[in-house]
Amino acid sequence: MARTAQETPGAPHILIVGGGYVGMYTALRLQKKLKRELKRGEVRVTVVDPNTYMTYQPFLPEAAAGNISPRHVVVPLRRVLPKCTVRKARVTELNHEERWAIVQPLAGAPERISYDYLVMAAGAVPRLLPIPGLAENGISLKTVGEAIHLRNHVLEQLEIAESTDDEELRRKALTFVFVGGGFAGVEAVAELEDMTRDATRYMRNVTPQDLRFMLVEATDRILPEVGPDMGKWTAEQLRGRGIAVKMNTLLRSAVGGRIELSDGSAFEAGTLVWNAGVKPSPVVRNGDLPVDEKGRVKGTEYLTIEGLVRAFTAGDNAAIPDLTQDGEFCPPNAQHAVRQAKLLGDNIVRSLRGKTLKPYVHGNLGTVAGLGLHKGVANPLGFKLKGWPAWFFHRTYHGAMVPTFNRKIRVVADWTLALFLKRETVSLATVEQPRADFELAAVSMAAPSSVGPGGPPSS
Known part of the structure; x- marks a missing residue:
């Protein structure tokens, strides 16, 4: 990379791979702790990510349901990291022994970047299984783009049912299957069922009774993070809303939109949402970093990479020992990622200044899940909350944490306006093919005219 005018020759270069929770919060911490050094060019920080924004993922179900504008669940990295270099690119190869990485920018040839310190914070991607039809028909809810697409897709299915008399087509369009009973799956099915129920108020041919929502979970309970009692209560609440909850059940096939489950049932569904876990980003394997059997970077309690010098990691792509539980690792959630990132930034500063690193120790503060408007479940610090109090706590907590x-x-403005204005339930599916009308017009223009050069025949 070209050296800036303010850069000090030989200044340590910190490369952060990933601009999610860990990447952004680590860079923010470094900006705060190394304010003078960054200003004088004595240290450089580069953040590399395919997106130039950080996504606050707990809000994706609400964004998909229209409670929050999708633009408000992302944080522009360049705006919050003015002292860092943010590169919209992918890391395709990494050699920590020689301290270089190959990055593929949005356009142009790959580039080689040298660095002194590495932070591997590439995060996670959906964990797909070799199920026939899943890749072709499934939708995940990991990015803001997927949230927008899922919202438009679900509303478009309602429009299909509203405008046809074909009962088979209607039943397929109004059948929504969600696989995965963790936070992402439960919140997604609850929020979108809430939204579709609202949308049917303005339709003549679709009623709430026509909707068929199903949650499929491979284990014997949903929301294991909130405990067995609260998980059971959540399942009962979902069933009370007409959502079928199938536990100890696997998805066998989704070819052509035909859902086949391990309990023997088979039916057509217009929507299949896959939230059955995540796995570390493939980036972590494109180099010489040590990984475990699950593909996670082997980390230490100091958030360093096992066996390497000047290499750090945290978050979803890392196996960080949980010092509060023997033999366990920190779960891949936002609560740990944010707190790990702050200590990671501090430990990099300590390393730069030759000081002793500190271990990561953090107790679980509890969990919280939204189940649609005015509904939720939570267990903050061991207290069990259900219904409206849990929903209020959910919004208070995440409103403070975003x-x-x-x-x-x-x-907060989105939430406040929603108290007085009705939810928007309009499908904007055409934004996913913005040139369709233009291309149709071009085809029409190119079609040969049925009228000859001499004009229409005279009468």
């Missing part, structure tokens, strides 16, 4: 004051205000 990064930057700008985004806090925008999210």
